Amino acid sequence: MTLLEVRDLHVWFDLPDGGRLHAVRGVSFELEAGERVGLVGESGCGKTTTILAMLGLLPASATVAGAVLLDGTNVLAADEDETRPHRWTDISMVFQGAMNALNPVKTVQSQIVEPMALHGTAFGAEAKAKAGELLELVGISAAAGARYPHEFSGGMRQRAALAMALACDPKVLLADEPTTALDVMVQAQILELMLRLTRELGLALVLVTHDLPVVAQVCERAAVMYAGEIVEAGRLDDLFHEPKHPYTRMLFAATPDLYGEGEVLSIPGAPPRLDRDLVGCPFRARCDRAFDRCKVESPLLVPVGDGRVAACHLNDEPVAAGADA
Amino acid sequence: MSAVATDPPVLEVRDLVTRYPIRRGVLGTLRREPQQAVHAVEGVSLSLGAGEMLALVGESGCGKTTVAQSIIRLVDPVSGTIELDGRDLTGLSQRALRPIRRSVQMIYQDPYESLDPRLRVRQAIEEPLVIHHVGGDRTERRRLIEEALARVELTPPSMFLERFPHELSGGQRQRVAIAASLVLDPKVLVADEPVSMLDVSVRAGVLRLLDGLRRSGNLSVLMITHDLSTAAHFADRIAVMYLGRIVEEGPARQVVRDPQHPYTKALLSVVPKRDPRERSELQILTGEPPNPVEPPSGCRFHPRCPVALDRCRTEDPALRDVPGADEHRAACVLVG
Numbered sequence: 001m002t003l004l005e006v007r008d009l010h011v012w013f014d015l016p017d018g019g020r021l022h023a024v025r026g027v028s029f030e031l032e033a034g035e036r037v038g039l040v041g042e043s044g045c046g047k048t049t050t051i052l053a054m055l056g057l058l059p060a061s062a063t064v065a066g067a068v069l070l071d072g073t074n075v076l077a078a079d080e081d082e083t084r085p086h087r088w089t090d091i092s093m094v095f096q097g098a099m100n101a102l103n104p105v106k107t108v109q110s111q112i113v114e115p116m117a118l119h120g121t122a123f124g125a126e127a128k129a130k131a132g133e134l135l136e137l138v139g140i141s142a143a144a145g146a147r148y149p150h151e152f153s154g155g156m157r158q159r160a161a162l163a164m165a166l167a168c169d170p171k172v173l174l175a176d177e178p179t180t181a182l183d184v185m186v187q188a189q190i191l192e193l194m195l196r197l198t199r200e201l202g203l204a205l206v207l208v209t210h211d212l213p214v215v216a217q218v219c220e221r222a223a224v225m226y227a228g229e230i231v232e233a234g235r236l237d238d239l240f241h242e243p244k245h246p247y248t249r250m251l252f253a254a255t256p257d258l259y260g261e262g263e264v265l266s267i268p269g270a271p272p273r274l275d276r277d278l279v280g281c282p283f284r285a286r287c288d289r290a291f292d293r294c295k296v297e298s299p300l301l302v303p304v305g306d307g308r309v310a311a312c313h314l315n316d317e318p319v320a321a322g323a324d325a
Numbered sequence: 326m327s328a329v330a331t332d333p334p335v336l337e338v339r340d341l342v343t344r345y346p347i348r349r350g351v352l353g354t355l356r357r358e359p360q361q362a363v364h365a366v367e368g369v370s371l372s373l374g375a376g377e378m379l380a381l382v383g384e385s386g387c388g389k390t391t392v393a394q395s396i397i398r399l400v401d402p403v404s405g406t407i408e409l410d411g412r413d414l415t416g417l418s419q420r421a422l423r424p425i426r427r428s429v430q431m432i433y434q435d436p437y438e439s440l441d442p443r444l445r446v447r448q449a450i451e452e453p454l455v456i457h458h459v460g461g462d463r464t465e466r467r468r469l470i471e472e473a474l475a476r477v478e479l480t481p482p483s484m485f486l487e488r489f490p491h492e493l494s495g496g497q498r499q500r501v502a503i504a505a506s507l508v509l510d511p512k513v514l515v516a517d518e519p520v521s522m523l524d525v526s527v528r529a530g531v532l533r534l535l536d537g538l539r540r541s542g543n544l545s546v547l548m549i550t551h552d553l554s555t556a557a558h559f560a561d562r563i564a565v566m567y568l569g570r571i572v573e574e575g576p577a578r579q580v581v582r583d584p585q586h587p588y589t590k591a592l593l594s595v596v597p598k599r600d601p602r603e604r605s606e607l608q609i610l611t612g613e614p615p616n617p618v619e620p621p622s623g624c625r626f627h628p629r630c631p632v633a634l635d636r637c638r639t640e641d642p643a644l645r646d647v648p649g650a651d652e653h654r655a656a657c658v659l660v661g
Contacts, residue, residue: 042524153613183384183551188595188609210525213554213597217604236601254529256558257599258581264558266530270494 001072003204004031004091004172009066009076011046011053021275023049025228026066031172034198036205038215038222038236040251044271046228047208051174055087070172088115092170096177099157102149108160109135109145115167134163138193155186162193166203173197176208191218212255216240224248227271227282230301234308244310246287281313289314333411334372335545336396336429336513341369341405343388343395347618364617365391366402367569370644373513376539378546380556380577383566384592386614389549392566393515396547397431398422409512427457430506434518436498440490447486450474450505457509473504477534496527500534507538514538517549532559553596557581562652565589568614568625571644575653585647585655587630624658632659 011024024046031037039047052058054068056076068076075086095101103111112131116122122130132142138159149157158178165173175194179187195218197203207219215222216236223233224247232245243249247267256264269286272278281287284294293313301311344362366388373379381389395402398414407414409428417425433439440449450470454460460469474482477500490498499519506514516535520528536559539546550556556563557577564574565586573586584590591608598605610629615621621628627637637658645661647653 042526155613183613184553184592184595185384185610186613188607189611191597192607192609211597212525213599216599216601217597240600241602251525252599254526255599256529256532256552256554258554258557258593258596259603260554260558260599264529264532266496266528266533267526 002030002069003033003035003071005067005069006030006050006054007067007069009050009053009068010064011049011058012063014061014063015275019275023062023228023274024053025274027223027225027228027230029223029230029233031204031206033171033204034202035221036195036198036207036219038219039206039208039225040210040212040215040222041225042210042271045225047225048176050225051093051176051206051208054174055091055093057087057093088165088170089119089121089168090170091172091174092165092168093174093176094158094161094165094178095175096180098161098165098178099149099154099181102157102160104149107146107148108140108152112145112160112164112167115164119168121168131163131167134166135160137166137197138163139189155182155189158182158186158190159193162190162197166197166201170203172204172206174206174208177210178207179214180209180211187214194218212252213257224251227278228274229282229311230309231283231312232308232310233301234306234310238306238308244304244308244315245283245312246289246314247283248310250286250288281311332375334374335377335410336373336547337406337408338372338392338396339370339406339408341366341392341395341407342403343391343400344403345400361618364569364620366395367620368405369566369569369571371564371571371574373545373547375512375543375545377562378536378539378548378560380548380550380560380563381566382550382553382556382563382592384551384614386568386617387566388569388617389566390517393431393517393547393549396513396515397426397429424457427459427509428511429513429515430509430511431515431517432499432502432506432519435522436495436502437490437522439502440498442490444489445486446474446479446488446490446493446501449490449501450508453505453509459509469508470504473508474501476507476538477501477504479504494527495523496531499523499531503531503534503538507544512543513545513547515547515549518551519548520555521550521552528555535559553581553593565592568617568620570625570656572626572657573655574644575647575650575655579650579653583650583653585653585660586626586657587632587659588626589655591631624656634658 006029009024009027013021013023015021027050041047053064067074070090109131113127116127135142135145140159179190198205221235223230226247232248239248250267253265254267267286272282280296281294281299284290299311299313301309304310304315343366344364347361349358369392383389394400396407450473454466460466471482479485479500520531535546538544560577563577563580564571567588573589584593591610594605594608623639623641624637627633642656642658644654644656647655
């Protein structure tokens, strides 16, 4: 059975002016144990909202529809009491500012023990011993757990946040820009650590980031999001070498590479507003290959061979979407 | 690049040392504890030719931003010289510096914070003209403002003049910030992480704009960045800093393809590549750079260096020419 399945997830936000913003528009993906999947796109594409919805962490102004199946059980329950048992024990999360979200007046160890006590997974000496093990696992000595967050460097605090996320042996880790605020060397340390955790613990990872090279190096598969939808998903190798959606191609082309020879090209324009109905393809205004059909008909996310899906009319045409990439 | 070697540099920094004293507090002072300082920049030399883009790269805390702040004299260096068109700025009083400030402008990382939210685009770009008493009368200033907007590709200017920052996208804001620097017609633009707050899709546009500006006019760019891929793509030369020192510098492509210093090698090895098939062997350095209050003896990199020798503990290597390479230098006993 699939470990985690997100099925047709929708999120709407009520706006102060009475309007509604359709932030996530029917997102579906699957994840097996030990698998690493990236969720990529520009800010505002709905990638963070998607994982917050999976954890039931959206504010009251949000309306969520769809299903998040964990081992076949829908954890996307309507109310907090039903979601809370799954949070941290089955699905946990580490985010960009996690290192700054540690409580400054509590020792690091006590903050790792806290979720265990809260969820009743371990208590007292057992919990403390477990916290020590987790710290060692992320490369911090168990003894350092007695220290306070300000005594740690940024990289160490991010590791501690990771240890905290692992406190209740979750099956799935949702990581939202976990290394964006870190230096490249510390980033490499954290990414290697996350790779090791997925291999050794069978942890499934959803990595949310705008940083394509990070996803390219860490994940096996990725879903590219645009305007609240997945526009293409597949193996990273295919996405890079043979994109089936112009947005995927343009996103890679906008990213400078250490050894890249080609020009780095920005994507003109901006994503569409999501507080009104969209007609046609949401990317057409910025697309360099848009044609008449894109104006009127919204493309569906359909299989384009080899375990890949893409939402682009060009894939129906004789010339493929990414042929000239 | 060949022009750089013959023409005198626009900006020349020699042996720059900048330290930040650490407050001892009343008790510490009474106890006569030694005055400690953060050795942020310890002997940095660099030069910037006309129309050149130099990228100063390194991890946070390596001193790259302090170099920039010393150049525009937001902080006063302890020693060293900073020459702009041959004139040393280090000894000048703030008053004497004022007219020179026009020539060295800085743009910052966060265009959401660097622009005054109450000023319209027109006012934001006009402000530097007013402060420096340049640009003549209102009509003339208006012409300069529109020209600056055109140079940053915010056209037609009339569409942007009366807007407030909150009515602009991140990329447009950074362009307005650049326009507010350009309006003074500077010789040097110091850009501190100019795109790291912007969305991927617009970063390239702002970088290409900076690239175009320095290629088309008499503008040189010193780009401070932690992003080696960006540096490799847009800069002529790269200087790599570690703990207050430049450990390697040279033509961008050459530094990236044939790094000489073990730190540069490690740093480049961990930069994620766009192509999933391209997986280099990671040389992950453990820990983080040491405390710049008490930098290590000898080579500052030796405690983390994977190939350190005994002599590295005592010998502090200077930048030296890489054999067989042009204008490529590294500070390592293993080089040369």
